[in-house]
Amino acid sequence: MFLKLQAFTRLSSFDREALAALGHLQTQEAQPRRDLIREGEQPKAVRLILSGWACRYKDLPDGRRQIVGFFVPGDFCDLNVYILKEMDHSLSAITRVLYAEIAPDEMERLIDERPRISQALLWHELVNASIQREWLLNVGQRSARERIAHLLTELFLRLRAVRLTEGNACDFPLTQADIAEATGLTSVHVNRTLQELRREGLIELTQRRLIIPDLDALMGVAMFNPNYLHLDHEGRHLDAND
Amino acid sequence: MFLKLQAFTRLSSFDREALAALGHLQTQEAQPRRDLIREGEQPKAVRLILSGWACRYKDLPDGRRQIVGFFVPGDFCDLNVYILKEMDHSLSAITRVLYAEIAPDEMERLIDERPRISQALLWHELVNASIQREWLLNVGQRSARERIAHLLTELFLRLRAVRLTEGNACDFPLTQADIAEATGLTSVHVNRTLQELRREGLIELTQRRLIIPDLDALMGVAMFNPNYLHLDHEGRHLDAND
DNA sequence: CGTCTGATTGAACTGATTCAACGGATGTGG
DNA sequence: CCACATCCGTTGAATCAGTTCAATCAGACG
Numbered sequence A, B: 001m002f003l004k005l006q007a008f009t010r011l012s013s014f015d016r017e018a019l020a021a022l023g024h025l026q027t028q029e030a031q032p033r034r035d036l037i038r039e040g041e042q043p044k045a046v047r048l049i050l051s052g053w054a055c056r057y058k059d060l061p062d063g064r065r066q067i068v069g070f071f072v073p074g075d076f077c078d079l080n081v082y083i084l085k086e087m088d089h090s091l092s093a094i095t096r097v098l099y100a101e102i103a104p105d106e107m108e109r110l111i112d113e114r115p116r117i118s119q120a121l122l123w124h125e126l127v128n129a130s131i132q133r134e135w136l137l138n139v140g141q142r143s144a145r146e147r148i149a150h151l152l153t154e155l156f157l158r159l160r161a162v163r164l165t166e167g168n169a170c171d172f173p174l175t176q177a178d179i180a181e182a183t184g185l186t187s188v189h190v191n192r193t194l195q196e197l198r199r200e201g202l203i204e205l206t207q208r209r210l211i212i213p214d215l216d217a218l219m220g221v222a223m224f225n226p227n228y229l230h231l232d233h234e235g236r237h238l239d240a241n242d
Numbered sequence C: 001c002g003t004c005t006g007a008t009t010g011a012a013c014t015g016a017t018t019c020a021a022c023g024g025a026t027g028t029g030g
Numbered sequence D: 001c002c003a004c005a006t007c008c009g010t011t012g013a014a015t016c017a018g019t020t021c022a023a024t025c026a027g028a029c030g
Helices: A002-008 A011-021 A104-113 A116-140 A146-161 A176-183 A188-199 A217-223 B002-008 B013-021 B104-113 B115-141 B146-162 B176-183 B188-199 B215-222
Strands: A026-030 A034-039 A045-053 A054-059 A065-071 A089-091 A099-100 A169-171 A204-206 A210-213 B026-030 B035-037 B047-050 B054-058 B065-071 B092-093 B097-102 B169-171 B204-206 B209-211
Touching: A002 A099, A054 A176, A054 B115, A065 A116, A065 A176, A065 B115, A089 B054, A099 A104, A099 B035, A104 A116, A116 A176, A116 B054, A116 B065, A146 A169, A146 A176, A146 A188, A146 A210, A146 A217, A188 A204, B002 B035, B054 B176, B065 B115, B065 B176, B097 B104, B115 B146, B115 B176, B146 B169, B146 B176, B146 B188, B176 B188, B188 B204, B188 B209
Parallel strands: none
Antiparallel strands: A026 A099, A034 A089, A045 A099, A054 A065, A054 A089, A169 A210, A204 A210, B026 B097, B035 B092, B047 B097, B054 B065, B054 B092, B169 B209, B204 B209
16 A cells, blocks of 8 residues: 555646545556567456556567557556457556556446546557557657657656656666667667767766756757657646656 | 448448448548548547548657558447547548448447447457557668558558459559658658659559559568458458459 | 676678659549 | 650669678686
8 A cells, every 4th residue: 555655646637636536446567578568469457557657569470579659667568458459459567567456347437437437548558559650750760869868858857747757867778779679770789879969968878877967968869859758748747756 | 322322332331231231321521631530539429431541640849640441441439439538649631531430329229229239340450550660660660661561562462352443554643752751751762762663564544543563572672471351351252353 | 616697799681762753543623 | 645754663883781600708507
């Protein structure tokens, strides 16, 4: 319970409200690098990430793998439970992850009783779709340097929106191989490109910790336009930092 | 009115039902290569493509452009009207496009009066998101040859689901430049790759007409797994052809 | 310590890009 | 009905961003 409350303070106002409306949560834990659910399976509950990072990924028969999205605390997964028959992608923990499982009937009750929450969930899905499109632009059109700068910027802004940054720094548990799989590059090239960004003073990234000395500069490199995150809806009051 | 009815017969059962439930449709027309709406604007109505092809795209300040999705007859766009403040991408016609505009209040009535339709719209959005993820896998991991084979296969299957194929053939109005922008390649390389696919007898593509002599073979090249299209929900009865 | 995971480096290689030119089909206006 | 323009597809040659393979290094941990 203490854990849960602690988590609340890290989530947006909407998330807190949604959680508060739930009587009893099934709090679950996943170990780093473990799959939560695999492509082809049928999801049985909506998940809400309380702490830690997770990702969606898809893979090809020959082993190539593409990370198609990251989840940070406050993010929902599998809102499709009712609608789609089976998962078209997999979910995997990056770090140790604590998450709440919300059973379908509980979810239904929530949606019925609180229309604002149903709207907010839809908003969440639409923003996810928007991020997805931006990633496609990222991988399809940007250079390695721009891609990586973009990814780092996005994650920093998303973390800031749920108050998981401290000034210009944040925890950053991704390995270079993770970044590679998310950007469609090889980890070797990610390594060299990160070094380049470091050399230019655009980022500091060591020991699972990211510092962005000049966010505007990094955004410039990435041609980052934050509109796709739709931060103006919920959580604008969380935009300011420290 | 005749036009509309003609369109009906080309849409899935759900779409027909949804349309039938609407009293009067605002049928609109867009000329080829014209934008329907641009990034940053506020959409004012839901659109349903009745005939022709359109696309979503995003662009960068320096002109690079990524097509992030195609719309074929029966597809909805801008279901986000109520929720998101402004467009994070643009819509553009590929061919001449006929579409219906459904005003927000009309939409609301539809959703209230017919819960099944509201579900179907949500299903439609989730499938779109799934396609988006597959495209990211496509651009991030597949080779040029695989990418193009994958795109052609997807479009053929989607057209077949709305009965817009004849046997192993369909209209295919995309230029090589369109294919390039959708796959993150240059049009020069698309050209060479299409020639390769043609040489191997995997496709015939001339005069805006696509023939796939051996669909399984092309799917093999693309490592195509149709699960992401979630064709098992609505429209399974449309799967069989001719 | 030994082991493991993740970061780093070097050198050779290649899939795809770039640039620039040309060809063919279609349409249009005089 | 010709002259011209435009759009799209095609080709060649040079180049390059990113890959591949393989080895080494550094920190974490039992």
